[in-house]
Amino acid sequence: MTVGGLPIAVLDRADAARMMLRAAREHPRGDRPLAYTSANGEVLAHCDRDDAIAALFAEADQIVADGQSLVLASRLLCRVSLPERVATTDLFHDAARLAETGGERFYMFGATPHHVEKAVDVARAAYPQLDVVGFSHGYLEGEALFAKLAQIDALAPDVLWLGLGVPLEQRFMREHGHRLPNVGMIKTSGGLFDHLAGKTRRAPLVLQHMSLEWLWRMMQEPRRLAGRYLATNPRALLAMLRRSA
Template identity: 65%
Template sequence: MTSVESIGPHRRDFPEASGPDDGVETVTLGGMSISVVDRPAAARLMIRAARSHRRGDRPLNYTSSNGQVIARVDDDPELDALFAEADHIFADGQSLVFASRLLCHRSLPGRVATTDLFHDVAGLAERGGDTFYMLGSTQQRVDTAAAAVREAYPDLRLLGHAHGYHQGAELEEKLAEIDRLSPDILWLGIGVQQAQHFIRDYGPSLPNVGLIKTAGGLFDHLAGATRRAPEIVQRAGLEWFWRVLQEPRRLGWRYLTTNPRAIYAMLRHSA
């Protein structure tokens, strides 16, 4: 687990103002508005926004994009519209960083990988008293992930966790429970499209949640079920290929079809 020492200032040191009107610059990549922040800045931004967000309104929507997301958004107007409602979109793919250097008026300062960002935010939250809730994946996987988080960050206020397959009345009951707990940050570990639909459909049911951060397969990583690529592979922008080698049947065709579309979208719709 990532060390939390010297990860950032204490809660009282943060300015109060943040949120969607926080002055963070964006660039356009593949038609998506990507926030120009590095990972430490993204973590501080999340903490400030979650603390200062006025309760009683919908939670803030912080999400991420990579080449696969750009390809899917380019092909799906409804998904494109859902992402357009996000308060911040972070670059969770090194390919976006590379593309920004060639296609945008300003380069992205670095990749904001959710699997690493979680630890940055957890370190700040542990020191500042901010609260988390983890929702998504299977019950066994999220149980293991939550146990790992509690071991790595013993002073973190993790208010609870639950699997991501609730439906109907069971889902409504779980949402009411989460809202009563009022976490500052709800980590939502479900698929890209499902996460955006969840925020649209159920965000209004969580007025006491500060911020939702979509997390994809984060809980699988926290639980030790999937391995990160070596650092040199990540820096080269080839973590997607590392994932294909781990799961060729599930991911091979996906990347073969989405990578060319993402490149085409970025060439057409970037600034």
């Protein structure tokens, strides 16, 4: 189905987690990893404004709805309604529980050295049977980055959780996917590692269900986020009204 101009998978969280791990495990190695990503209102605004970013998202193998606004729009504007929001901060836990028994292997790449290490510690403590084969911060460039990608490819994780933010994650998949032929899948993760590490807190459920998590985040970081949301929210709303089916 289409919301705001992007093709969105009609999946609930449980099905999204099961499909993701199955696809990562069964994807033939020796080619590029699968590219799984997410969209929220801010993403819709970026894609509506910038054709280059829209083209990056068009290359994804799957896009799920990480924003409650997309779920609400689908109920009003689309032939098929999205069953629920598939937030990456929730999907990670769904996938980790399944991977404990299924044996799928994770690698976590992104955020600062401190926060990604803390995120891995939290994940390993919460899911003792989860195989996190490695992790790295996201501030690598040039030869250091290429060396790290070679290390990741040698480990051959089923899922590489990539936490760089939009559109850096999408550019990473385009520019470096060919360097990871033995990785099953790249799953973009936004601020997942910061959430796991406790740097940022999720909004109360009532705000999440009202599609107001952006307001919660803005209240936590008003100087950084107020201008961004004031610019992107109206554009996202117009994109959903014009380009949903």
